[in-house]
Amino acid sequence: MSDTVPDAEDSTALVDALGDGIYRLDADGRVLRINDALLDLTGYSREALEGAHVSMLFGAATRDRLGDADGTAVDVVIETSDSGQIPCEVRVNAVSEGRVGVVRERSTADDEDDVRTPPNSVSAVIEEADIGVFVLDADRRVVWADTTVERYFGLGRCAVVGRDKREVIEEQITDHVADGERFAETLLAAYADGRYPNQFECHVTPGEDREERWLEQHSEPIESGEYAGGRIELYYDVTDRKRSEGSLRDAEERFRSLVDAVEEYAIFRLDTDGTVISWNEGARSIKGYDADEILGRHFSAFYTEADRADGVPQANLDAAYRNGSVEDEGWRVRQDGSQFWATVTITAVYDDGSHKGYLKVTRDLTDRHLRERELESELEQMLGRISDAFYAVDDEFRFTHVNERAEQLLGYSQEELEGTVMWKALPEGPGLYGEFQHALTRQESTSFERYFEPLGIWAEVNVYPSETGLSVYLRDVTERKERERELELFKNLLDQSNDALLISNPETGAIHDVNDTAVERLGYTRAELLDMGIPDVETELSGREEWRTFVEELRAEGQTTFNGLHQRKDGSTFPVEVEVSHAEFDQEYVLSIARDVTERREYERKLEASNERLEQFAYSVSHDLQEPLRMVSSYLQLIEERYGDVLDEDGQEFLAFAVDGADRMKAMIEGLLAYSRVETRGDPLEPTDLDSVLADVCTDLQLRIEESGAEITADSLPTVVGDENQLRQVFQNLVENAIEYSGEAPPAIRIDAERDGQQWRIDVHDEGVGIEAADQERIFEVFERLHTQRDHDGTGIGLSLVERIVERHGGEIWVDCEPGEGTTFSFTLPAAEE
Template sequence: MAAPSRPPLRERILVVEDDANMRRTLQLLLQSDWDVDAVADGRSALAAAALRVPDLVLSDLVLPGLDGFALLHRLRADPRTRLVPIIAVSGLDQEEARIHALESGASDFLIKPFSERELRARVATQLEMARLRREALQRQSEERFRSLVEAIRDYAICRLDTEGRIVSWNAGAEAIHGYREQEILGRPFSIFHSEEADWSLEATLRRAIAEGRFEDEGWRVRKDGSRFWANTVLTPIRDEADRRLGFAKITRDLTEQKRAEEEIVRLNADLERRVHVRTGELEAANAELEAFSYSVSHDLRAPLRAIDGFSHALMEDYPDQLPPAATDYLRRIVAGTRKMSELIDGLLDLSRVSRAEMRWQEVDLSAMARQVAEGLQRSEPQRRVQWDIADALAARGDPRLLRVVLDNLIGNAWKFTGGKETARIQIGLRTNGERAYFVADDGAGFDMAYAGKLFGAFQRLHNEREFEGTGIGLATVRRVVNRHGGRIWAEAEPGRGATFFFTLGPGMPVDEPLRPASPPGTGSS
């Protein structure tokens, strides 16, 4: 009884992404067609690749510890992973970042956000190109082996006289060109070139004499009129007195390799076409989203304004006629409209930071943080807060979007220290292999077991009656940081405060002096 056929092995993809939600999303999008291993940092990726070489690596460029660019260099330096295709992923849509990634060894570049269709198309194309390269390398290896064992049959080897006429012909030449020896002797080797080819027998012989060796690739014609892609080496033959006796000509048939290369070119062109089409679709989707945002901003606010206005009018015009319960209901209605308006504002902010064009420039985060702090202090002058804002916090980014980050992070620190008699809020910089800006407070804090919920929209770790909010602010902050090529994370303890760290990707040296006070938990006093 014949053994059952084994199913083909699925190709293995190694996903390197520090964000747990994105890592899980990539697994879900890819696992239907490929086996997927997922890790959170560069060193784990190297360990996974050493344990089992993947067929493709999909890596974010902004990673903790060993970043994406260093990972690219390490993978390309390892002979086991030197030829593995690598797709670099970044939220930073900059030509400099793309060039840096490609120069570091990336095979392709994918910009966040991207669609499932684009992701799968790029992965499939890179895997197909890798298969074609492996097949070509395998064929080349087989050719080298056969050249040692069967060189006479696999190479067309002939000898020419000084005028380029054929004077000897081997079995390999007969197999490749289709002519028997008695048919070809005495004829010039120009017979293998088509009449329309831009080629000269005399010029080719002169170059071989002048350079000592002439190598050429191109289409050649067999006896039956069919074409094949040939690699030809022409070498002068001389006697002991350096007199030219003729030439040795060796030809290899590389048609299959040529077709593989043409298939790669076709796949690349098809990929570019699909990316172009997808770009148009994304532009149309952005236009629709802009129109939807306008509708949300205007059409939803109109009834809210009416509800709020009439509720206030009832309370102001009929204060004595309304029973206490009715007045309480109206106050709840007003509070609900205010909450709904804040939610609309938050959703629009979240949408805008994803679509806004980035305007890169140097930003003074210290001055910006002081402006935010002064505004909060003016809003509640009775509060006692010790502000510790480091000087000369420089960053490169979009000032409008970075203001959104500070408004939310410092605003949260202000809110969650509201129950303290004297609160402390710090804004500074920590350098530990990467520049991480931080906003720290000694307020309510939170349980780190729930830290994974922090940056999702409408996710809250505290009761709304205790601390007001929409649950959208940190999701907006994360999106801004991602667009700057950075990452954001938090460290906290219930009742002892929280520290939010964020990076802004490459662009600032890590050896600049540390100016601010150290954040809580670093061991500094």
């Protein structure tokens, strides 16, 4: 069946062609069919002409004259196969996707004045073309019908030729047409009043031996000859076209529904010049135009002025035409003038090889574009802030990006580095090029450490490859390497140390390393210790939970010291003083230095026993001395009472010296006893308010303060950990000394306090006579006096007692003074927790 739909001019051509030559061309001018009359006229074979260009029959000039097909007769010269020339008249008519030409020799054309029944040659062409033909006379009787009509309508030619066509329609044809009534009404009305439709379609229903088909009917009058006033009716099979149109229409409807449903994309068609010819809902939503506002306008309206000035719209069309499609992105303009960032795909559309225009798909990605810009900006800032040196190189090792730290490390600015080969700033060391080349060629990341002598640093290098080059992180680990070296030296030294070193994991307590002393002291081999943990050897940290709690406190403090017991492999224990610190090298560690204090503990035990014996001796001495001293004092008093009146002046003076000596001896014995009992007879240390202590001291010394005219000022004093009675003794002794050695002026005493870490420093300042520098080191010694008894009273034990009390509290005491400029006694006491 033919898929070509001829138009009305084809019927005129057939009428004029009775007995003449006929040819049919495709859109490119190549011969599709040719009848025998034309073959006989030209002398060519059918094989030579069919598929050949029509220029074989006509010269170039004649061909150009026949280019505009309008049915007008044109005088031409036909070129025969033997190079002869035949004058002819050619009438060319355009048909669907091609042309039909009728050739008549001019010598015979003037003798032809009527229309006869088509000869076999013309009939063959009609039959071959699958065109159903009725020829009617002026009375609408069928004078001829071809076999195609028989097949289309299920008729027999013998049964219809000579009959009135109207009867044939009513009795036979209508039954075989799907819309038979409309078909009959259309033709019968035309026969009645002569108003023939230009063309119309009918649907032929299938019968037992016929397939379903669509026919398109054309009708033209016969203007001369025997059947003048009659009609020629032609029925073309357009089934394939109708099916294609139906499928296309369904597809277009589905496509249109789909396109309109996709509001995220602007999807529209352009003709070959870029004019908008279709518009979907997404386009209206994104670009702001209704269809009637944009159809017929050029698509360049969507581009910015700058893009239009640069010819971007036409360049995109040209690229799509050349390459089939083009992708583009950039700022586009909405109807209201606002801009949005779009990604665009323009695809050239072809139909049967003919360019029909373009399909344009646009997506609004403004939010994503802005986020990407923000991310790019943040990435640039982030790369600039990375503490490690970061740089990127292309596949030829040229710098493409350098952050600020890399600039500092390499000693060049980004402008100096970009585009230059990496080895300019990072001299190639042994194997360094191989590491980078390996990462690039095998697309495998790599890490290594290297000393870069020109830079004077140790660096940890991490290399990450991509298809376009390498990303390199260069971390300066010189400090870490120095620490590791120091640690190695430290370990070497500690291996020679008399203290045991244990390096452990802070999370589990597992021992990482030990020195030789630890191996010797604990009785394990090094391998055995490396399979153990700190809780296995330290009895104070016998459980995992105790270890975790200890490490948490260590992290907070950084360092701590405690006394404990280490357990040997044989189960025996020995006392240790352990200094523990928290450290980080390439990872986190706990460093424990354990000092065997067995000998010191024995010495302390002996010293404690000695102190106990000394205290007992001091007590015994003081007790034994006090008894005869009381007897001496008693008899001296009796002498003074009974014989005082009879003694002369010298005797009375001698007696006074003896009494004073006995009193001083008693005070010294009592002071010595108090000094020996500082450690053993003191009260427990507990939070003590020094303001309250000073107030009690001032009350006890009130008479002395009033007699001397002393003025005592003090800041708000803190709460410390101490023995209240002993601290009262400290303040009393220092205040009494300040009053005693005030000189001629009334005593002026100031007491201050200042926090110093975990301790408070207390300053007692006076404006008295001061102390010579040579005497400042011995004033805290027992029974040391800087002045005679006649100048100043005292036993020489007061400051020694103060020093021992302060030391019992874990503090220290010192003096700062200049002769004639006053004296400041300073001492420290542990601060109480707030």
